[in-house]
Amino acid sequence: MSIRYYLWKKSYQLLFTIILIGIIVAFSTSLHASKNELFHTAAVQMKTFGYNFLHLSEMTIEVGIFSKQTPLWSYLEEPFVYSFIILSASFICVFMLGILFSYGAYLLSPRMRKIVKECLFFLQSIPDVMFIFAVQLFIIWLYKKTNFLIVDPVAGLKNIYLLPILVVSILPGIMLFQMTFLAIEEESKKAYVEFAKAKGLSNGWILLKHILRNVVVTLFSHSHYLFWLLVSNLLVVELLFNIHGYFQLLYSVSNTPDVFFVCLVALFLPFFFIEVVFNLFAIKVTGKEQSE
Structure with a gap:
């Protein structure tokens, strides 16, 4: 297996996984809607996820008893690290x-x-x-x-x-x-x-x-x-x-769907990239992806 083909394959897997996480979170937060409105509500939520994911620097979260607006990453950074x-x-x-x-x-x-x-x-x-x-x-x-x-x-x-x-x-x-x-x-x-x-x-x-x-x-x-x-x-x-x-x-943050979605993706990404690096090492040594 060539390294270029492997990287293309993992890029598609990354995109599919992020979309799948969004779908699961969107439907789980839309269960309160009626059956007729379920798919529409989930679609609107997915659209919100997509916009927020592309504008992460603009995302904020309410913190404290006075609901102070804080940039999302500054709030996530310490517990994440x-x-x-x-x-x-x-x-x-x-x-x-x-x-x-x-x-x-x-x-x-x-x-x-x-x-x-x-x-x-x-x-x-x-x-x-x-x-x-x-x-x-x-x-x-x-x-x-x-x-x-x-x-x-x-x-x-x-x-x-x-x-x-x-x-x-x-x-x-x-x-x-x-x-x-x-x-x-x-x-x-x-x-x-x-x-x-x-x-x-x-x-x-x-x-x-x-x-x-x-x-x-x-x-x-x-x-x-x-x-x-x-x-x-x-x-x-x-x-x-x-x-x-x-x-x-x-x-x-489980009651804030867009923030919860971003947090789940942020949890997934480091492990995904580490797996890619380790598999690239395996491909370099053996010529094939070991997890196949």
């Missing part, structure tokens, strides 16, 4: 630790690998909400017993980073660890690995120089699944940690 920092740091942690732990697990004995697989299966079965709540309870319990507060378990009026990044990262990290570990085991059964072993190369060298390169390309191309898992975890974390991030803002 805050949440994006948490997601970006979590992704980097997940990716680095997932590969590092997979490398270490591959060097274990077959019996120990089996134990690792069983532990991963158990940890992945824990619901996100229960896990996040358990982390909060552990920090509070430790503080009561030792009078030592590792990190603040509730944000309040200030931004906290360490604990949200840690909690958002753990379950996706376990998933990535499992994916990478299984991909390494599958790759290690191929003929070139057997040939390298026959030449006397060590497992660590083969893994580092040959297997990981092929595995990382595949993981990069499926990064959008990991990002959306991180997003779903951050949604829960913001609620339980009382974090004033982007999802709290989304909830607060």
